[in-house]
Amino acid sequence: MNAATRAASTSAIAALVLAAAWLFWPAQLGGSTTYVTTHGVSMEPGFSTGDLAVLRPADSYEVGDVAAYYSETLDTVVMHRIVAVEGDRFVFQGDNNDWLDQDRPTADELLGTLFRQVPQGGKVLAAIASPWSLALVLAGIFGVFGNHRRKRPGRKAPRHRAARALPAVALPSFPSLPSLARPSLPRPASPALPASFSMPTRAQARQVAVGAGAVALLAAGSGVLLLGLPSTETEARSQPVTQQGTFTYAGPAEVGTTYPTGAVTTGDPVYTKLVDALTVSFAHTVDAPGLDTVDGSVRLDLSVATSDGWSAPLASGRPAPVVDGTATASAELDPTLAAALVGRHNAEIGATAGSASILVTPVLDVTGTVQGEQFTAGELAPLTFAMDTVALRPPSEGSFAPTGTVAVSVDTEVARSFGLLGVDLPIGAARLIAVIVLVLAVVVTAVAGWIGRPRAGDAADEFAVRNAGRILPVTGLSAGRSVVDVADARALRRVAERVDGLVLHHAGPDGQVFAVQDNETTYRFVFPDTAITRTPPPPPPPVRAAAPMTVPLPRVA
Structure with a gap:
């Protein structure tokens, strides 16, 4: 594989890594991918507890998409399926639920649609x-x-271990050879280091x-x-307790064109000439995640009021106890009595008091606990009938189902988190x-x-690397008028720092020379024996046999 091929392969791998990082970078760290670990059975059989859902933002969301959003009601991330669209809001429902989610998020509030599902991947991620x-x-x-750190390079095994590892071998003996004078061989140079x-x-x-x-x-x-x-940590969270009320009324009436069945039902105008009495009922329900107990009672109070600020009580129903979080109270409404009270008020003031109305007010004496924390139900809006000389006219349909919310502070074990x-x-x-x-x-x-x-055993190289910010390699050095040889390299560095100058570096035959110029003075330090300049010593001259010495013998007569 040549250099071009290696560069292309490296570039391709780097591009794939960057693309994967961009695609799967979590939203918690500034990315756009959301990871959700599923809990419960709301999305069975497609999802089980412990599955990992990978969600990515979409340009548009349609009915049938599995998407996630942050639920203000449950104070957590919910992943369900889109089942309807109401204006610019989406309606969600779990595949295994038979009720709709209470939240109606917009497209901007959605975290994304399902991109990949990893069975039991959430458990693996939690384990990691x-x-x-x-x-x-x-x-x-x-x-x-x-x-x-404990391993030292070049350390050999103890000899006794090696001796035990090898079998004993009897070495053959050779006759002794005469000693020969051998020339000293040059010391082999250190193996060349890889290109540094x-x-x-x-x-x-x-x-x-x-x-x-x-x-x-x-x-x-x-x-x-x-x-x-x-x-985990304990966190005080606001748990909403939802109150739902429903008004209904019914009563007998004269059979005719106005009331063919002879009965008044919820939503019908009540013509006082044809209806003598009316029964108004109110059903109250309390619901909240983690609801423990609900106790108390509910009753209805009836009153008549006019636009000039006058009011008077009409009747009060019997309190109805709360059973399984629900109580249904009722009271009898007498249109004739209400009209008589308004007539007396007009006669007393000598004028018409203006429009009149009958109010059906629920009185709630309901308490309970959510995750061990107590709450008291709040007031709900009354049902108001407009009175005239002919009939009692009911309000719009939305007034028949008043709702309310009570915020309860509860301590919840949540996963510990940090702000980053x-x-x-x-x-x-x-x-x-x-x-x-x-x-x-x-x-x-x-x-x-x-x-x-640094290069092994090379003090000059180590000094040059440590002080590379001040080192300037040169091909030659020209000394000033005076040359000062400092004691060590640290002293030369202190001189360079004092004069705020560069350290000139020259590799010559005599060694590695480092110098600092201060006007006409040159401060110098030489590393004489380094790995760079070290060369094998020249071989000694061959040993020659000495010529025999001739000594003249004395002449004998």
Whole structure:
């Protein structure tokens, strides 16, 4: 594979990784993908508890789409199916529910439609983000690096272990050979290092390694802190208690064109000439998630009032007890009595008091508990009949079903979360982020440290890398009038810092020379024996046999 092919493959992989990251980046961290772990049975059989739903925003939403929204009523994220559209609002219902959701979110309030479903993926995600998983990852990382630090390169196994590992072998004996004078062989040069990075690159890599190491320590500390925190916390939440009322009325009437069946029913005008009495009923229901008990009673009070501010009681019904959260109270309404009271009031004031009406007011003496917290039912709007000389006329249909809500503060166990850049981050996601940051920081520290490592045994290279910001490589040095050889490299660095100048670097035959120019004075330090300039010593001259010495013998006479 040539360089062009490798570059193309690397670019393709990087593009795929970036595309996947953009596609699946969670909304809690600024992305657009929402991850929902399903609970309960509302979406069975398609979804089971523990499934993971991946949702993505859509340009438009239609009936039949499975979508998610944040429910203000339940104070949680709900994923159900769209079953109807009312104006600009959507109606949701669970596939396994026989009732509609109370919330009616708009398109802007939807978190997205179903993109992928991972069976039991929610349980896997929860296991990854659990304290035990994070502890295991941290232990593994620190264990690997601990073993790496304890391992010393170049360390050999003890001899006695090697001796035990090899079988005993009887070596053959050879006759002794005469000693020969051998020339000293040159010391082999160190094996060439792989192509290293430039000095500025290695210096920058060291800085990156230091920064990444600090991030790794911070992530490890954060992970340990997150491990020590409980996964849940108690939060005071407002739990709405819904009150639903329903008014009805009925009574006998003269059979005729006006009342063919001889009865008045809810919604009919009540003509006082044809109807002598009317029974008004009111059914009251209390409902809330986690509702424990409901006790008390409900009754109806009837009164007549005129537009000038006068009013008078007509009747009061008997209290009806609450049974299974519901109570139905009733009272008798006498149109003739109401008309007589209004007539007496007009006679007393000597004028017509204006329009008159009959009010049917529910009186609620209802209390209960939600998740152990007490509440008291609030007042609901009365039913008002408009009176004239002919009939009692009922209000619009919406007035027959008054509703109300009581907010109850309850303590709920919720997943612990943290505020990060204006987003509530669950503790599971925070632990997962800590693990990811820790792993990435450790990898960056290892890679950058390897790139920025100094050459083994090369003090000049280590000094150059550590002070790369001030080093200026030159091809030659011209000393000033006076040359000062400093004691060590640290002293030269202090001189460069004092004069705020560069350190000139020249690799020559005598070694690595580093110098600082201060006007006419040159401060210098030379590394005489480095891995760069070290060369094998020349071989000694061959040993030649000495010529025999001739000594003249004395002459004998």
